[in-house]
Amino acid sequence: MAVWTLQSLLLWEVLLPVVWAQVQGLVGGSVLLEAEVPSGFRVRDAIWRSLWPSEKLVATFFHGAPETLYDSRFLGRTRLHSNLSLEIQPLEQGDSGNFSLLLVDTRGRTESRTLQLTVYEAVSRPTVQVFIAIADGTQPPRTCQVFLSCVVPNSSEVTYSWQQEGAAELRDPQQGLFIDSQVLRISLGPGDEDTIYSCIVSNPVSWDSVAVTPWESCLQNTGPGDKSYKDILLVAVPISLLLLLAGILSIWHCAFGSGKKRRNNSPNSTTTGTETPLV
Structure with missing residues (x-):
């Protein structure tokens, strides 16, 4: 029942x-x-x-x-x-x-x-990487274009946001955010030496953050001997292609010579000629 x-x-x-x-x-x-x-x-x-x-x-x-x-x-x-x-x-x-x-x-x-x-799951602590854009002559002097990339390993359904210390909100945030706010583009000047940016990651039940001072990376990546990645590519790519071509020619030459020797020394090779019959 x-x-x-x-x-x-x-x-x-x-x-x-x-x-x-x-x-x-x-x-x-x-x-x-x-x-x-x-x-x-x-x-x-x-x-x-x-x-x-x-x-x-x-x-x-x-x-x-x-x-x-x-x-x-x-x-x-x-x-x-x-x-x-x-x-x-x-x-x-x-x-x-x-x-x-x-x-x-x-x-x-x-x-x-x-x-x-x-x-x-509780969100993991994020990692922020700082990428410096090489000056192309069009940006104002003593300024630094920076890309901040925020990554959370092995997490899903995570929301990314950025906060500038001492500011209620970022200036023009929509113009400098990419990839669902994982990447932030900012322009720094001499007055931003101590400016701190924080990446905040969250899901409906947890959150975490990490802070960086981007101007320190600007100082480490500027100087009279610095070269842009474009200059490096202009030199490295042709050299790499020449080395690759030389390697291919060397392998082909070795293979061709080895095959020719095997044909000449083969015991099954025959010689064609005329034979005079005995009378």
């Missing part, structure tokens, strides 16, 4: 309107899936289920008796509170998915609620 009642409730849940809610959690932390029982609704039965990747019972409440010992991935990590909210701890990466709660009151009326849980 109890099995038939449970199956009937789950079947009836399909016909009920669904209310969605979004919940986020952090790997290793805890999350509370709230029941939100309607006012005046006297709960007799409650059923929590995990809907993905397959339907599994997580916790039930029948006539005042809570039960959470069911065969699911959440076994040993759940707690059904007195208000019928479900706590999961510690969270794992694979816990993301949909959960449903079916409530039945003492008159047989039902309420259904569905929640979507998304579990995120």
Whole structure:
């Protein structure tokens, strides 16, 4: 009878309107899936289920008796509170998915609620690299064009943003941001020696940041002996092509000479001539 009642409730849940809610959690932390029982609704039965990747019972409440010992991935990590909210701890990466709660009151009326849980990993500390654009003669003197690249290893769904120390927001941020704000282009002058820029990375449940002083890289990459990458390419590429061509000719010459010697020394080679018959 109890099995038939449970199956009937789950079947009836399909016909009920669904209310969605979004919940986020952090790997290793805890999350509370709230029941939100309607006012005046006297709960007799409650059923929590995990809907993905397959339907599994997580916790039930029948006539005042809570039960959470069911065969699911959440076994040993759940707690059904007195208000019928479900706590999961510690969270794992694979816990993301949909959960449903079916409530039945003492008159047989039902309420259904569905929640979507998304579990995120904590964002890793970002790494910022500083690239200096070589002056081409068109930019003002004593200025430095800088590209700041911010990278977070092994992270997904990360949002990037930049902050200049002491400024409410970056000047013309849309003109200097590239690749979903991972790269920032700025122009520095003598008054920016101590200016600090921070890359801020975040997801819905965590964030981290790292700060750099770009002018220090400008000083390290300027001087009378500096050459642009274009000058280096003009010298390196022709030399590389000549060396490659010389290597190919050498290999071809060796292969050709070796093949010729083998043909001359072969024991199966024959000599064509005329033979005078004896009379």
